[in-house]
Structure formats: structure tokens, C-alpha cells
Amino acid sequence: DAGITQSPRHKVTETGTPVTLRCHQTENHRYMYWYRQDPGHGLRLIHYSYGVKDTDKGEVSDGYSVSRSKTEDFLLTLESATSSQTSVYFCAISESGAGGANTEAFFGQGTRLTVV
Amino acid sequence: ILNVEQSPQSLHVQEGDSTNFTCSFPSSNFYALHWYRWETAKSPEALFVMTLNGDEKKKGRISATLNTKEGYSYLYIKGSQPEDSATYLCAPRSNAGGTSYGKLTFGQGTILTVHP
Numbered sequence: 001d002a003g004i005t006q007s008p009r010h011k012v013t014e015t016g017t018p019v020t021l022r023c024h025q026t027e028n029h030r031y032m033y034w035y036r037q038d039p040g041h042g043l044r045l046i047h048y049s050y051g052v053k054d055t056d057k058g059e060v061s062d063g064y065s066v067s068r069s070k071t072e073d074f075l076l077t078l079e080s081a082t083s084s085q086t087s088v089y090f091c092a093i094s095e096s097g098a099g100g101a102n103t104e105a106f107f108g109q110g111t112r113l114t115v116v
Numbered sequence: 117i118l119n120v121e122q123s124p125q126s127l128h129v130q131e132g133d134s135t136n137f138t139c140s141f142p143s144s145n146f147y148a149l150h151w152y153r154w155e156t157a158k159s160p161e162a163l164f165v166m167t168l169n170g171d172e173k174k175k176g177r178i179s180a181t182l183n184t185k186e187g188y189s190y191l192y193i194k195g196s197q198p199e200d201s202a203t204y205l206c207a208p209r210s211n212a213g214g215t216s217y218g219k220l221t222f223g224q225g226t227i228l229t230v231h232p
Contacts, residue, residue: 031218040125042205042225043160050218059221090159094220104150104162105207105220 003027006091006108013115019078021111023091025071030095032074033105034058034066037088046089049074081115088112122206122223129196130231136192137226139206143187147211151180151191154203154225163191163204196230203227 003026013019023032031050035043035058045058047066055066063085065077078085089111095103121140129135141149148167154160164173169184177194193200203225210219
């Protein structure tokens with residue numbers, strides 16, 4: 001199994017508070033992703049990173065920010081949590097190089113976030 | 117954002133039935149097509165990564181084909197079993213250049229339920 005860990009695994013937070021989720025990898029993969037799981041939408045991309053300090057927006061980036069200060073960590077921050085951000089969040093990693101687009105992504109276990 | 121369509125959205129079959137579903141994507145700037153299997157309460161896992169027009173891949177009772185010229189891929193399951201029940205996701209990757217190279221955006225998925 002790919003070395004990818006999400007923390008925390010579960011969190012309950014109040015509306016309006018900032019929340020940070022962490023994704024940690026031990027595979028030295030270039031690409032890292034944050035997704036949220038929504039019924040009827042499958043997995044939707046929030047942000048992704050293509051290197052240290054290099055990030056880009058996904059489909060549903062409003063209300064979220066990310067940072068990647070080192071290869072192994074990709075942080076997702078909900079700047080001011082809202083109830084609509086209650087979801088399961090998945091981190092994923094994939095390889096780099098010429099074959100990067102041809103290699104599969106590996107997913108973390110998911111973080112269940114509830115905003116009350 | 118790549119326009120990815122998966123059909124049908126959900127499918128109910130009986131144990132032993134064979135089934136298939138479709139992933140449609142823009143054929144321009146195509147680089148690779150990923151298929152993932154996502155069981156309830158688990159993380160998505162890769163089934164196939166396909167790159168060449170006419171590619172066929174097989175893993176046990178599951179196989180996939182790819183048509184990059186017309187922009188579609190089929191996933192087939194032969195002799196479905198209850199343990200095949202899952203959401204099947206596809207994700208095309210583009211070589212449109214820039215940061216889009218590493219972007220991994222999923223279709224909404226096909227939910228398969230296999231009844232004993």
C-alpha cells in the first residue's frame with residue numbers, strides 16, 4: 001500500500017471556525033490532490049499540487065485554501081467552515097516524470113468532517 | 117475543466133449477469149484514462165490506466181476498452197458478483213500543457229449494485 005496518511009480521520013467543528021486537514025505521504029510523489037465526496041457528484045477536485053509551493057484550483061475551490069511547503073505534506077484549510085462543507089475529504093498522490101500521467105493515483109483513508 | 121460523463125448513473129443487476137458502462141471525455145489533448153473502483157466506506161482503488169487508442173485491459177472478470185478518437189471508454193464486468201458492488205469512476209488526463217498535465221478530475225461515477 002502507498003504510504004499516505006490523512007489526519008485527523010474525524011472532526012466536528014463549528015460554523016465559522018477555520019479547520020486544517022493534513023495529508024502526509026512517504027512515497028516522494030510529485031502530485032497531491034484534495035477531493036471531497038458528495039452524493040451524486042462522486043469525487044470533486046478541490047485543489048491539487050504539482051510540486052512544492054505549486055498548487056492550482058480544482059472544480060470546487062471556493063472556501064478552501066491549500067499549502068505545500070514540503071514534498072510530503074499537503075494541507076487543506078477551510079478558512080471559515082460552513083455546513084455545506086460537511087463531507088468526507090480524500091487526499092490522493094500520484095507519480096511524476098514522463099510517465100506521471102500514466103500512473104495511478106493512490107488515496108488516503110479519508111477524513112470525515114462535520115460542520116455544526 | 118475536462119467534461120467527463122459517465123453512464124448510466126446507477127445500475128442494478130443480478131448475480132451472474134454481465135454488465136458494462138461508459139465513460140465519455142473530450143478527445144482533444146487526450147493523454148490517459150484512469151478507471152477506479154470505490155467501495156462504500158473505503159477509498160478508491162485503481163483498476164486500469166489506459167493510454168493508447170484501441171487499448172484493452174483485463175483484471176479477472178473486469179475489462180476495459182479505450183477509443184481516444186471518439187472519446188470514450190467502456191468498462192465490462194463478466195458474471196457480476198455481489199462483491200463487485202461499488203462505484204466505478206473514470207478520470208481522463210489531458211496533455212493540454214501547463215499545470216493541467218497533472219490534474220485528475222473524475223466523472224460522477226456509475227453506482228453498481230449486484231443482487232444475490
